[in-house]
Amino acid sequence: MSVVMWAEEIVAGRAAWRHVASGVVFREVPGGTFQMGLSEAELAAVRAIERAGGAEDSIEPFFASAGNAQPVREVRMEPFLIARHPLTVAQVRHWLPEYEDDYADTDSGTARIEDDLDDLLEALPFQLPSEAQWEYAARAGTTTLTFRGDGKPGEDQLLDDFGDEQRTAAAENAFGLAAMGSANEICADVWIPGFAGAWADARPRTGDGPRTVRGGAADLYPWQGCDEWLLLLAATRYEHYQFTAVRPVATVPPCT
Template identity: 60%
Template sequence: MWERTDAGFWRHVASGVLFRRVPAGTFRMGLSEAEEATLAGVEFADGGLTAEDLAQMRPVRDVRVDGFLMARHPLTVAQVRHWLPEYEDEYADGDEHRVARLEWPDELLEQLPFRLPSEAEWEYAARAGTTGLWHRGDTPPGSGDVLDTFGDEAAVAASENPFGLAAMGSTADLCADTYIDGYADAPSDARPRIAEDAERVVRGGAADLHPWQGVDEWLMLLPSTRYEFGEFASVRPVAPLP
């Protein structure tokens, strides 16, 4: 099922999807006071994060995460067609290297031999051992830090974080959790939280606000930003370590 490549990937043989190993560890999940203080010094174009937004990322807590594999980037149109040959994507504009934006993701999830990451796993992978607002530091990212097409290997490699995961936060990655207000009483491990009759959580989505208009789309790149599934989402699957 898996093969190890010379470049350090785990390749799913049947589909060709490349995965990176995410090591086990513990991290502080949520928007910390230090991060909020940094945000306070940023001039926002469109109001920034509201008090309600901040409350959804709190209280900050330590979370223990076991090691796992995560896809190097969200599944592209071509990769989704491995499982759904008839899949069409109006957002891809004919480019099979573009990330697949799924309006009805359950159809794909039923076919995948993988699972969705939990919120905790996604945020841990996005932070990749860093403690700034995002993996490159505290300076607000720009449009050049967002990637939603994966035909240019140099661009993909340049977008990788310290765990080797590309374009984290660029597109709206679907998580296993359903949306629950804040983290009160949340577990100290990376299990997903599930509530009845609730939409799933989505993380990231900066590229989905195309064209980049300078109205704080970069906030979607923050590892702690979370919201409910809306019109569509991308899928960045995870799997157990081989």
Template identity: 60%
Template sequence: MVFDGLTETAVAGRPAWRHDASGVLFRRVPGGTYQMGLSDAEMAALSAHADASVMLDDAHRMRPIRTVTVEPFLMARHPLTVAQVRHWLPDYEDDYVDDDDAAAHLEDEWLDALLEALPFRLPSEAEWEYAARAGTTTLTWRGDEAPTEEQLLDRFGVEAEVAATENPFGLAAMGSLTERCADRYGIGYAEPAPADGPPVVRGGAADASPWQGCGEWLLALPASRGWQDMFTSIRPVI
């Protein structure tokens, strides 16, 4: 496959495409059809977790289940780091992290400026959830057990740590960071989302670290969704 401005390579034994100008790595997500939303099987699996009541109470925000087909696309291997954001915004300073290899936590003018400067787009909700599920139907791609904080990641300077969090599509840290999608938020999928609604965000379990036993891991579920009300990370797609 040939993409303008990208060079095909291999990373962690998988095909990848490197954006020549910025160094951002992309993985190819194959197209397919899946059941989007919190399924009955997932709700049953959640009932085994004592701290999952908040997710069950909010299940209507992730339902009704619907069949969605997505076309193939490229998705960044992980959210943009502080150093990668500075490729487009050289003066960028992150208010939340002081590590160039950490995922950037953008808000306000910085976020608007990055979205305007990026040559890529944001994923749709459907694309993000499909990529996070990576062909699986369990609570996370690892299964129905709650992930540990160690299985999530918000810094991407150590290749072994990044590779350990890759799902079957080769995408690292899915669900770890609060990632912005292109869609506007609506409660559930029964009605179209309001055009003036806040942007949808997915993930965020590592952003809630250190955990205090309040079900923070639930943010890592592919079906979990919310709205942008503070900082956000960006995982672009092509």
């Protein structure tokens, strides 16, 4: 007798797939194309925030490193499943029962994994998202700095604990995903500055060295006025070090 891995549900008014064994809720992201990378329009939007007095510190390092998320290119996407939010401490313990977290205050908080990362990735029946999948999911059909527009994102956009279902639902983007950009989330791609020669589809870039991470604005909370909001931008990317969160992806289950 085959084991049922997925159950279709409605979560916060949207269709979802729940991984039966672990309880992790996934959303199905539709296929399509999008412009991946930090566009000139987005750079202009950041400059507008700066001119309006919204930058607490010098953001010239951000502009100096803009090439790490360029050139912008069109990427083709196939449908995929991605977790509604990063794995929580309780969810990680499904695969690593002895897991202890030095950063989360509750079991419903985002798990930030350090020494256990390799063990978790080996135990998971899922994959890490490619950078293309992560950014496509974060943008959710938008072309702005965040899915909420080109305005300066604030601390109210952070979500790091998922014990309050009402708050989690209110934070979702158009794809039904919460907390994109809050925690730094590791991707399958190896860190390569810039997108020159990158794939035109969702395949991760592989090789030796550290992986790429996306997001991380909640990792620096409470904010100290060092423009931590830039980590909420859909296109912000950097090299993995220290701890990381995990938001797995999976193949869309076949129709039954």
